[in-house]
Amino acid sequence: MHIHIPGICGTFMGSLALLARELGHRVTGSDSNVYPPMSTLLEAHGIDPGHGFDAAHLDPAPDLVVIGNALSRGNVEVEAVLDRRIPYTSGPRWLFDNLLCHRRVLAVAGTHGKTTTAAMLAWILEREGHAPGFLIGGVPGNFSMSARAGEPGGFFVIEADEYDTAFFDKRSKFVHYGPEVALLNNLEFDHADIFDDLAAIERQFHHLVRTVPGNGRLLVAADEPALDRVLARGCWTPVERFGSAPQAAWQLEASAGGFTAIVAGQHYPVGWTLSGEHNRRNGLAAMAAAAAVGISPQAAARALQAFRPPRRRQELRGRVNGIEVIDDFAHHPTAIALTLEGLRAERPQARLIAVIEPRSNTMKLGAMKARLPGSVASADRVWWYQPPGLGWQVEEVARDCPVPASACADSAALIEALAEETGPGDRIVIMSNGGFDNIHERLLVALRERYPQQTEDGEA
Incomplete structure (x- = not known):
């Protein structure tokens, strides 16, 4: 199948292009903002990111156009797709229909730290021999690509973004992913171009909570009032808390050169070179999510000692x-x-x-x-x-x-x-x-x- 992706140099759409190529499709794309690392990553995998939007990119017509959320009505390629009745869909919808519905999905959501935490979780699974699929909004330091398909029935780690899906679907991307495990790392106001206030974002996060099955798991930061309000709207999935609050099942203790995760009275030290309390919290969250699918804290701690952060993160x-x-x-x-x-x-x-x-x-x-x-x-x-x-x-x-x-x-x-x-x-x-x-x-x-x-x- 020939898939054309306008907006291909966005971190999500570029990663989706790599997945489509891996699944055997012919992929073309276009964008007005073409710069590394995504442009070079696409080129390295034989995908031309294009330079600018042009209706001629749709001649001859592709089998399907996957439209990025950065594109709006008035874009020349969007208008050509609609005028010519070319089949189209959104990136998140394509991703679920063609890949996620065949995987055990672990979704990492939050205002901050999604890319780093998702990269940590994927690396933990990798080190434990699970060869997970993943889609991460950056190039993880432990991998050579931002996305890969993984095996049907296997784990798939996805950075779960609350930004809207497409010009024709204003729901958050993450409502499409169907996760078995959802990690809610933090929540504050952002994306003022699409959300009026924090309450509007909380509503979208609750939509995500509604999609997690009863036999799945929610890992939720223990000291985030906005996330407390999200869960107060209703929750049908077992919840585990992580952080520094007394009620957290996963406790964080900072130390020189790393941190210690404390679970059920047991201490699991992690040594690394990353700086900042936020990275310690991300590491604790990744360990908790890995434990939800059977990875021991000892194994997760060992993996994190060899973790390298994604590009463009310090x-x-x-x-x-x-x-x-x-x-x-x-x-x-x-x-x-x-x-x-x-x-x-x-x-x-x-x-x-x-x-x-x-x-x-x-x-x-x-x-x-x-x-x-x-x-x-x-x-x-x-x-x-x-x-x-x-x-x-x-x-x-x-x-x-x-x-x-x-x-x-x-x-x-x-x-x-x-x-x-x-x-x-x-x-x-x-x-x-x-x-x-x-x-x-x-x-x-x-x-x-x-x-x-x-x-x-x-x-x-």
């Missing part, structure tokens, strides 16, 4: 003259704060410089603007970048920051300023949910030009 892109350039996907105030707090705790004496591009749909609307200044308190210096289409001026946030902050609308000028003001031992963390004009590699080039006698590790 990913070190390079080091020049002792200056580190780190890439991170954080784009919500809570995620920004947690990331910076983790990096600060990891190396308290290092100068920490945050470079932030507020480019998500929620950020463009300004819904989180008031919370942004406080989110950077753990940094020593902040640069706010003004992307095209932002509905407000980043200077407004820079003025209110508790640490020295500047605003810039020119990526070249920003790179020049960073190269000039940084020195050995500094850590530059660049935060964006987009390509950010390839600023990471361009900054590394600028640093190499500034310090031509230095090697990548900073030694002459």
Whole structure:
């Protein structure tokens, strides 16, 4: 079957394209925002991500068009599909009908940490010999792809996103997945472009809860009031809690170089190199979800010791003259704060410089603007970048920051300023949910030009 996927470079749709290709379909695609790592991942698997939308991409007509949720009425390919009566569906619906209905699905939901926690869970299952299928919104460090089909009847780990499904289906994606195990990691307001308030998101999370069978399992964070309200709407599935609250079955105890999971009075230490309390919580959640399908805490702890985070999650892109350039996907105030707090705790004496591009749909609307200044308190210096289409001026946030902050609308000028003001031992963390004009590699080039006698590790 020939499947065409408009919006193919989105993390979900790109991963779906890899699955369709693995299942034997011919896959083509198109997108207006083509950038790594998804574009290079698709090309590596023989899928052309296309450049721009064009009705000619539908000549001759494909057997099926799987339409991404980033596409709306008015898009030339959407209009051509409707005008020509070409069969179409949404990504989540295609995924369930062609793959998930034949798998034991473990769904990881929450405002933050979905990608990392799903990657942890998939890796635990992998290390225990289950060879799970998975679809993760990033490229996990322990795997070479963001998605694979797995075997019929086997486990499938999916990052369960609350964003809407398609222009013709405004339900959250995760209501299509039919999980045996659902992990609810946290919940706060986000996606202001489609949700009016937190209550609207809670309603969608309860729709997910309604789909989990009575012989399945819900793993729920113990210290999240919004998730308590979700369960209060009704629950028909056994629930296990994880976190630091007294009623949690899975307790977290932080330790230097990792954490300890405490279950039924037993202690299971995990040693790793990840920074931040949020990653410890993600690890605990993954252990609890793995236990729900029979993986012992000891085995899960061993697997996590070899876990490598997904790309763009505190990913070190390079080091020049002792200056580190780190890439991170954080784009919500809570995620920004947690990331910076983790990096600060990891190396308290290092100068920490945050470079932030507020480019998500929620950020463009300004819904989180008031919370942004406080989110950077753990940094020593902040640069706010003004992307095209932002509905407000980043200077407004820079003025209110508790640490020295500047605003810039020119990526070249920003790179020049960073190269000039940084020195050995500094850590530059660049935060964006987009390509950010390839600023990471361009900054590394600028640093190499500034310090031509230095090697990548900073030694002459």
